[in-house]
Amino acid sequence: MLTDGMKMAQLTLKNIKKSFGDTPVLHDISLDVHDGEFVSLVGQSGCGKSTLLRIIAGLEHPDSGDVLIDGQSMLEAAPKDRNIAMVFQDYALYPHMSVGENMAMPLVMARLPLYARLPMMRSITPAGRGAQPEIRADVEKVAKQLRIEHLLDRKPAQLSGDQRQRVALGRALVRDPQVFLMDEPLSNLDAKLRVQVRAEITELHASSGLTFVYVTHDQVEAMTMSSRVALLQTGHLLQVGTPNDLFADPANLDVAQFIGSPEINITPGESCDGKVTIGATTLPIALPTSGPVQVGIRPETISVSDAPGLGALNSAAPTQRLAFNKRLIEDLGPEVLIHGTFAHAPDSIIRIRAQKSDAYSSNGVLAKSNSLEVTVNPNQLLFFGADGQRMRPTTVAQKRVETA
Amino acid sequence: MTVSKRQQTQTRLAYLLVLPATLLILAIYIIPILFVFLGSLTDYTLVSDYYEFVGFENYRQMFGDEVFANALNNTFFYALLFLPGAFIISLVLAIAIQEQKQFRSVLEVLYFLPVTSTLAAMALVWAALMDSGQGVINNTLQTFGLPRVNWFGNEDVVLYSLAIISLWSIIGFNMVLFLAGLTSIPKNLYEAAAMDGADHPVDKFFRVTWPMLGPTAMFVAVTSSITAFKLFDTVAILTQGGPDRASEVFLYLAFLEGFEYFNMGYSAALSLFFLGIIFLFALIQAFFSDRNVHY
Numbered sequence: 001m002l003t004d005g006m007k008m009a010q011l012t013l014k015n016i017k018k019s020f021g022d023t024p025v026l027h028d029i030s031l032d033v034h035d036g037e038f039v040s041l042v043g044q045s046g047c048g049k050s051t052l053l054r055i056i057a058g059l060e061h062p063d064s065g066d067v068l069i070d071g072q073s074m075l076e077a078a079p080k081d082r083n084i085a086m087v088f089q090d091y092a093l094y095p096h097m098s099v100g101e102n103m104a105m106p107l108v109m110a111r112l113p114l115y116a117r118l119p120m121m122r123s124i125t126p127a128g129r130g131a132q133p134e135i136r137a138d139v140e141k142v143a144k145q146l147r148i149e150h151l152l153d154r155k156p157a158q159l160s161g162d163q164r165q166r167v168a169l170g171r172a173l174v175r176d177p178q179v180f181l182m183d184e185p186l187s188n189l190d191a192k193l194r195v196q197v198r199a200e201i202t203e204l205h206a207s208s209g210l211t212f213v214y215v216t217h218d219q220v221e222a223m224t225m226s227s228r229v230a231l232l233q234t235g236h237l238l239q240v241g242t243p244n245d246l247f248a249d250p251a252n253l254d255v256a257q258f259i260g261s262p263e264i265n266i267t268p269g270e271s272c273d274g275k276v277t278i279g280a281t282t283l284p285i286a287l288p289t290s291g292p293v294q295v296g297i298r299p300e301t302i303s304v305s306d307a308p309g310l311g312a313l314n315s316a317a318p319t320q321r322l323a324f325n326k327r328l329i330e331d332l333g334p335e336v337l338i339h340g341t342f343a344h345a346p347d348s349i350i351r352i353r354a355q356k357s358d359a360y361s362s363n364g365v366l367a368k369s370n371s372l373e374v375t376v377n378p379n380q381l382l383f384f385g386a387d388g389q390r391m392r393p394t395t396v397a398q399k400r401v402e403t404a
Numbered sequence: 405m406t407v408s409k410r411q412q413t414q415t416r417l418a419y420l421l422v423l424p425a426t427l428l429i430l431a432i433y434i435i436p437i438l439f440v441f442l443g444s445l446t447d448y449t450l451v452s453d454y455y456e457f458v459g460f461e462n463y464r465q466m467f468g469d470e471v472f473a474n475a476l477n478n479t480f481f482y483a484l485l486f487l488p489g490a491f492i493i494s495l496v497l498a499i500a501i502q503e504q505k506q507f508r509s510v511l512e513v514l515y516f517l518p519v520t521s522t523l524a525a526m527a528l529v530w531a532a533l534m535d536s537g538q539g540v541i542n543n544t545l546q547t548f549g550l551p552r553v554n555w556f557g558n559e560d561v562v563l564y565s566l567a568i569i570s571l572w573s574i575i576g577f578n579m580v581l582f583l584a585g586l587t588s589i590p591k592n593l594y595e596a597a598a599m600d601g602a603d604h605p606v607d608k609f610f611r612v613t614w615p616m617l618g619p620t621a622m623f624v625a626v627t628s629s630i631t632a633f634k635l636f637d638t639v640a641i642l643t644q645g646g647p648d649r650a651s652e653v654f655l656y657l658a659f660l661e662g663f664e665y666f667n668m669g670y671s672a673a674l675s676l677f678f679l680g681i682i683f684l685f686a687l688i689q690a691f692f693s694d695r696n697v698h699y
Contacts, residue, residue: 059595080601092596096615105611109601119610171600 009069009083009178009211010035011056016065018051025051027235029065033179038205038212040222042258043232049215052232053181056213057086069178080109085172086181090188091164093156099167100139100152106175107135142170162193169204179211186221198225219259223247231255253388256296264382265302265350267342269295271391276383279344281322283378286394293391296382299337299353303375324350324374343371350374437679444672451666462673472674474649475657478563482653483632485567490628493571494578495621499613501579502586512583516576523573527641530569531556556643559650566651569638574631578624585620589613626689630682654678 011033018026026048033039041049054060056067058079067074074082085106093102108117111131115121122128143149146166156164165185172180185201186194202225205212216222222229223243230240231254239251243259250256256264269278271293274286278295287293304324323343330337338352352374383391444462448455466472501511518526533540534555542552555565593612597603602611614621636655639645645652645660652660655678662671 057599059598078603079595079598080603084599086596086599088592088596090590090592092590092592094593094596094612094615096618105597105602106600109607114604114606117607117610171596175600 010071011179011211011213012066012068012071013052013056014066014068016052016055016062016067018048018055018060018062025235026055026062029232029235029237031230031237031240033211033213035211036209038202038214038225038227040214040216040226040229041232042216042219042222042229044258045217046234047232048235049217049232050183053086053183053213053215056179057084057181058082080106083175083178084181085175085177085179087165087168087172087183087185089184091156091168093164093167093171095156098153098155099148099159099170100136100143102156102167103139103142103152103170103174104135105171107131107138110175111135138174139170142174146170146173161189162197165189165197169201173208177210179213180205180208182212182214184216185214186216186218194221201225220261223259229259231258233258250296250382251390253294253296253384253390256382256384260298262299262337262351262353265297265299266384267295267297267350269293269383271383278322279342281320281344283320283381285378285381285383287383287391288394289385289391292386294384294386294388296384297350297376298380298382299351301377301380302350302352304338304352304372318378319375320378322374322376324352324372326370326372338372340370340372437676440672440675443669444676446669448669449666450663450668455669458669462670465670466673466677471649471652471657475652475654478650478652479633479635479654482563482567482635483629485564486570486632486635487625487628489567489571490574490578490631491621491625494575494624495582497575498579498582498586499609502583512580515579518573518575519577521573524637524641526573527569527638530572530638531642534565557647559647562643562647562651566635566638566643570631570635574628578628581620581624582617585617586613589616622689622692626685629685633678633681633685 013029013031013033016026016029018024029048029052031039041052043049051060055062058067058074058077061075069082069084079086094105097105108122108131111134112122113127116125116128116131122132139152140149143152146169148163148166148170151159151163151167156167159167165188168185182201186197189197198221201214205225214222214225223246226243228240229243229246231238231246233254239246239255241249246255246259250259253266257266267278269276269292271287272290274284276283276285276287276293276295324340325343326338326340328339330339335353340350340352342350383393385391445457445459446455447458447461497515501508501515504511532538534542536542536552536554536557539555541555546552553561556562589612593616594608597608597612602608634655635653636659639651639653639656640659643651645656654674658671658674658678661667661674
């Protein structure tokens with residue numbers, strides 16, 4: 001019932017604007033979500049991502065703009081008529097109903113006439129009794145798929161967090177929606193369950209083929225689950241692209257800083273006469289304009305020269321050596337984070353993400369000396385102008401980083 | 405040995421700590437009730453020093469007395485008039501006011517005003533309004549070509565009149581209780597209901613509002629029932645049980661027997677019967693409030 005019936009669901013947001021009182025929340029948002037796509041709306045709290053989701057659901061009305069599904073405007077349609085299902089952040093399960101009743105709710109509403117939905121009438125009226133077995137069968141089918149068929153008689157209060165999560169998913173799935181909306185569905189789970197449910201949602205997307213719109217503040221969730229990520233900040237859509245696009249080819253400084261963990265290193269530089277200087281180091285990179293620039297260096301792209309085998313560069317790539325003052329080392333297990341500054345650019349704070357090896361030990365290079373030499377690939381540096389917009393070098397071809 | 409000694413000290417301390425509360429409950433509730441019960445077994449009157457124990461004679465007299473049956477009848481009939489109004493009107497008002505954005509607080513204050521007034525004084529105002537000759541209500545009825553009503557003089561009408569006054573005084577209070585209950589319903593349940601297709605007002609009410617309001621509704625029902633059985637002040641001030649005992653309700657009868665006819669023993673028996681009824685309501689409330697809480 002989930003995969004059969006070839007339903008197309010192209011979701012289009014056109015110039016959505018929304019203010020609450022005098023506070024603008026969304027500035028002119030346009031976004032296309034293709035059929036079967038998994039699009040995450042990411043951003044810090046207050047960026048407008050939840051409001052945007054609620055506008056798609058029909059729980060909120062935009063001040064201007066349009067929401068289209070398969071080319072049809074949905075603005076006048078009630079939430080139930082949009083063929084959209086939504087999973088709320090705290091699940092919003094009906095606490096007085098059993099799991100089965102919770103999941104049956106959308107079906108009862110859709111299949112029974114009003115008089116048969118009144119209290120007690122469901123078991124008395126022919127319409128109510130007639131629809132009952134079918135509703136039960138549909139609920140059980142979805143419950144089985146989500147492995148909660150043994151919980152159907154329980155109340156939500158008797159369930160654990162991930163079980164409630166599954167019930168909320170089930171309630172959304174039974175109506176066989178075209179578009180599936182989720183508002184931070186993992187935020188109430190502990191870290192271990194989050195990883196597990198994250199994988200389950202990804203599988204659900206793959207097996208159902210539905211169009212998913214997923215709101216989260218967690219870039220890891222967005223990067224791991226999505227076909228495309230839409231990054232929002234203070235009501236502006238900063239960039240839409242595949243997770244790798246956003247990571248390796250950010251449109252501006254905000255995107256570069258939001259995506260990636262640990263965060264991208266930003267160090268000041270100067271663009272002048274076809275060269276970029278960072279402290280005392282000069283790189284042969286020509287930027288379109290002269291003046292101060294901000295140089296972004298992903299922690300993953302830096303390697304430690306003194307410790308062969310540490311770092312991510314292969315020997316064939318062009319390299320640039322930089323002096324580095326180590327401050328402290330964080331051992332994450334399989335890898336280490338090295339904090340410190342570039343010797344010639346004192347206000348830089350750099351984190352290096354390196355593979356753990358023999359160099360990191362009690363008598364290894366890293367432990368012995370605070371002065372290290374690190375190597376970066378100039379092609380992997382990201383340059384941003386004073387306004388935060390990305391500047392692309394005119395001489396050196398930009399090479400994409402394939403590791404995330 | 406030391407362990408059990410410590411335990412003993414702790415137990416003693418525990419008893420010491422609950423002692424003040426226990427003494428207060430004994431002094432204020434248990435001992436007086438015990439005295440009322442003992443009094444109900446005597447023929448004690450306020451006008452005579454001499455009394456003797458008569459066993460359950462007062463109770464036997466009570467259940468055989470037509471006056472008692474009449475008072476009980478009046479009380480239940482009054483409660484039947486009063487309770488649906490006190491419950492349904494308050495609930496409808498609360499739901500209507502809750503959806504108001506602009507005037508919510510103004511309306512809340514307006515409906516709550518009667519609760520803050522002294523019912524005894526307001527009873528006199530109502531007496532003036534409902535006066536059969538000069539009353540505003542009768543004059544208004546006449547203007548619209550409707551018959552005048554003898555609000556307090558007609559034995560078929562008087563309980564309705566008293567119910568109207570009591571409703572006026574309690575609706576604001578119940579409404580505030582319901583408003584508190586409505587406000588505590590999570591908003592996202594209504595949103596989930598809207599997504600699920602339950603956006604019709606009837607569905608919203610029966611699927612979300614009513615079940616979530618369960619504990620509040622039970623509380624309002626029980627406290628209103630107790631209020632209904634406590635009807636006394638308006639009767640004492642406006643009708644004195646008249647006309648022809650048509651508004652003689654239970655508590656007024658107990659008052660008459662005790663402080664007008666000085667039959668303290670019999671009055672004590674009536675009071676204990678009343679206490680039993682109230683206790684029953686409290687029991688129902690306690691039983692259901694435990695089962696109806698979802699969170």
